[in-house]
Amino acid sequence: MFEIIKWERGAERQIPSIIHALTSGTPAEQKSALDTYFLPSASFYHPLCRVPPFAHVQVPLVGEVNSRWVIWMIYRWYRILCxxxxxxxxxxxxxQEMGVLFVEISQVFSLLFVPFAKSRVHLTTKLGLVKEKTDDKYYIAKQEDLYQFNEVFKFFWPGGDWTMRGWQVVTTVVCVHEYPQGFRLYFPYYHTTTFCPQN
Structure with a gap:
């Protein structure tokens, strides 16, 4: 849990240790971080997986689980893959007004089955916080990892983001080139002599 004063004056000092525990810690350290800072019904959203909020669900051979437990399984699998x-x-x-903590993260990882290929990925993690009335502290109720589309390719295709960047440039050129033709097609009665931006 986090005291309000800490969020206002030193979030950057708290967050790195939490994130490192989740991404690089042992299973016990991961579970401890989740149990300490996440609500039992916390949700998790990532381009490759999704955990909706839920609590007190009975699973055969496992027992009662909640969404926080599923998030722990995801982080454990993440440590195996990377x-x-x-x-x-x-x-x-x-x-504080939105109750959201935005975290900018850069990571270099290599997959277990492609050990010699390294990729640098940038993302923004959006943490939705809820203040509990019992102790007047904030807990994480939602984690959402936001990636640029080309960044996701780095998980599967080292160097593939350059292909996506090239494609993005091509589509930009097409938009600029085709704008006059599209404008005339949809607004045939609008008379103009130029389609260039005016200074």
Missing amino acids: PRIELVVEGAEFN
Whole structure:
């Protein structure tokens, strides 16, 4: 849990240790971080997986589980797939009115089955916080990892993001080139002599 004063004056000092425990810690350290800072019904959203909020669900052979337990399983699997991770928390900003903490993260990882290929990925993690009335502290109710589309390709295709960047440039050129033709097609009665921006 986090005291309000800490969020306002030193979130950047708290967040790195939490994120490193989740991404690089042992299973016990991961579980401890989740149990301490996440609500039992916390949700998790990532381009490759999704955990909706739920609590007190009976699973055969496992027992009673909640969404926080599922998030723990995801982080455990993440450590198996990416045994070597270099992660840097570049910044953290807490919006108290929205109850959201934005965290800028850069990480270099290599997949277990492609050990010699390393990829640097940038993302913004959006943490939704809820203040509990019992102790007047904030807990994480929602984690949402936001990636640029081309960043997701780095998980499966080392260097593939350059192909996506090239495609993005091509579509930009097409938009600029085809705008006059599209404008005339949809607004045939609008007379103009130029389609260039005016100074």
